[in-house]
Amino acid sequence: MLNIVDSIGCTPVLELRHPLVPKNKKLFLKLEQFNPNLSIKDRTALGLIQYALKAGKLQPGGRIIESTSGNLGKSLAMLGAALGFGVTVVVDPKVSSSALNWYKAYGANVDMVTEPDQSGGYQQSRIARVKQLLKLEPTAYWPNQYDNPDNPDYHCETTAKEFLQYDYDVLAGCVSTGGHLSGIAKGLKSHNPNIKVLACDVKGSAVLGGSFSPYLLNGVGLAWRSSNTHLEYFDYTVIVEDKHAISMCRLLARECGLLLGGSAGLVAFAALQLLHTSDVNSILAIMPDSGTNYLDTLYDDNWVREKGIVIQDTVKLRKFLSATTDAQQERMAHA
Numbered sequence: 001m002l003n004i005v006d007s008i009g010c011t012p013v014l015e016l017r018h019p020l021v022p023k024n025k026k027l028f029l030k031l032e033q034f035n036p037n038l039s040i041k042d043r044t045a046l047g048l049i050q051y052a053l054k055a056g057k058l059q060p061g062g063r064i065i066e067s068t069s070g071n072l073g074k075s076l077a078m079l080g081a082a083l084g085f086g087v088t089v090v091v092d093p094k095v096s097s098s099a100l101n102w103y104k105a106y107g108a109n110v111d112m113v114t115e116p117d118q119s120g121g122y123q124q125s126r127i128a129r130v131k132q133l134l135k136l137e138p139t140a141y142w143p144n145q146y147d148n149p150d151n152p153d154y155h156c157e158t159t160a161k162e163f164l165q166y167d168y169d170v171l172a173g174c175v176s177t178g179g180h181l182s183g184i185a186k187g188l189k190s191h192n193p194n195i196k197v198l199a200c201d202v203k204g205s206a207v208l209g210g211s212f213s214p215y216l217l218n219g220v221g222l223a224w225r226s227s228n229t230h231l232e233y234f235d236y237t238v239i240v241e242d243k244h245a246i247s248m249c250r251l252l253a254r255e256c257g258l259l260l261g262g263s264a265g266l267v268a269f270a271a272l273q274l275l276h277t278s279d280v281n282s283i284l285a286i287m288p289d290s291g292t293n294y295l296d297t298l299y300d301d302n303w304v305r306e307k308g309i310v311i312q313d314t315v316k317l318r319k320f321l322s323a324t325t326d327a328q329q330e331r332m333a334h335a
Contacts, residue, residue, distance in 0.1 A: 004082045008035055008042045009159070013166060013284065016268070018256060020318060025275045026282040028168060029268065032289060033260070037074045039289035040180055045075035047154025048143040049083070058141040063088065065133050065140045067126035069176075070099045070219050071289055072145055077106035088140075090129045092122030094218055096296060119212045119223040145177045146226035152183030160187025166284055170236070172198040172271040173286040174220045174263045175207045178229025181286070185233035198283065199234040200270035203241045216242040216307055218297075219289065220263040236278075238270035244320070245269055246298050247312035249291060253299070255314070259291035262298050269317075276321045 011034040016027045032040035052058035063086035064076055073089035080087035087108040091100070095112075103110050111133065117124035130142055145151050163171065163184060171188060173181035185197040199208065205221025206212040208231075212223040249265035252258040260268070264287035271285045297303050304311065312320070 004036055004078065005046060008046050009162065011035060011162070016252075016256065019314065020251075020272055020321065022275050024281075026168075027268070027271055027275060028166065028282070028284045029258070029264075029287050030163070030284060031258075031287050033287065033292075037071070037078050038292060039071040039075070039261070040286065041071035041075040041289075042078070043155065043159055044145060044151060044179055045072060045079050045143075047158065048145065048148065048150055049076075049079055049085075051150035051154060052141055052143065058085070059139070060084065062086070063137060063140040064143060065130055065137070066090065066143050066145065067123070067130050068145075069123075070095060070293060073108070074099065074102050074106075076143070077103045077108035080108060081106045088133060090126045090133070092116075092126055094122065096218075096293060098293065098296065117223070119206075120214050121212060121223040123223055145179055146222075146228060149228070151177065151179030151228050152186065152230070155180045155183025156187040156190075157183075160184045160191075163188055163284065164191055168195075168282040168284040169280050170196045170198050170271075170274065170283045171286070172200060172267050172274070172283050174200045174267050174288060175205075175229055176220050176222055176263075177226050178207070180288075182228060182230040182233055184286075186230070189233060196235040196280070197233055198236040198238060198270060198274055199231075200238050200240060200267050202245065202266055203239050205239075208237050208239065216309070217245055217262040217266060218294070219261065220266060236274055238273050240266045240270050240273075242307075243309050243312060244317070246304065246309055247317060249294075249298055250311055251314060251317065253291060258287075259299075260287055261289035261291055261293055263288045264291075265298075272321055273324055277324055 013030045035042035065088045067090045090111045113125040188195045202215050202217045202221045204213040204215035245266035248269040267285045271283045
């Protein structure tokens, strides 16, 4: 008899066949939306809980308190219900109404911060609130996806094994906490040093350098670089604007039947940029979650219009990628 835990992992890979993919090159997508809660965070949550139980940091029947922008909270709430833990998720106003109902459906407590931190984001405010709650309930466990080495260690030891069975030149993924991409990258490189890694982030995030400024995408980027982000495993980096990531989501839904989240659109577009501007022939891109989480935002015409986003169609996206290629070639010619 299987438990819901047993359905986590072993997600499918498909090849994206679309005119935006350069001729004679390949882009593969690993669809993490096939996890039970529709995201890669199911893996992260499971690893954090398993490691905490083994180390005695989390007691059977205890409580988990975590800061989340969306998906990790869903995963912890699901596992809390399945494994008998109490769960409190600390969120901010950017969280979708569907995510809030998702947490509550599993019986999790929701605690929302309303004041942004000094950078204008909410991540540090959420963490400060987690620490306040831990003082009120000192026996509770904080997984701390940002700085807990159990996060990348689990992905290195477990998730990376799924990526070893495919043939590709570059692994592409987004950075936020850095846990899944750093862990998978470390695991892959330990088996095959020739595999390169592309780290993708949203414009406005400070993870890969620069100062923070607000952006629209949820579940990607941070106002700082967490200790779980290990830059030494990243061979390439690409920064993507909100409009290109959101446009990519819309395009993949309408032209390929793939309903993906904003971070997935970001990774797919960044992977296309690398294919267009380098001699890389094949990329396996991690698609972190499903677009069902964002039907009332990224896929809602009114929301997109209110945020000032102009959706780019295939022609405009191809023009941008071609211009990027021309700029890259010009830089190389003058190097």
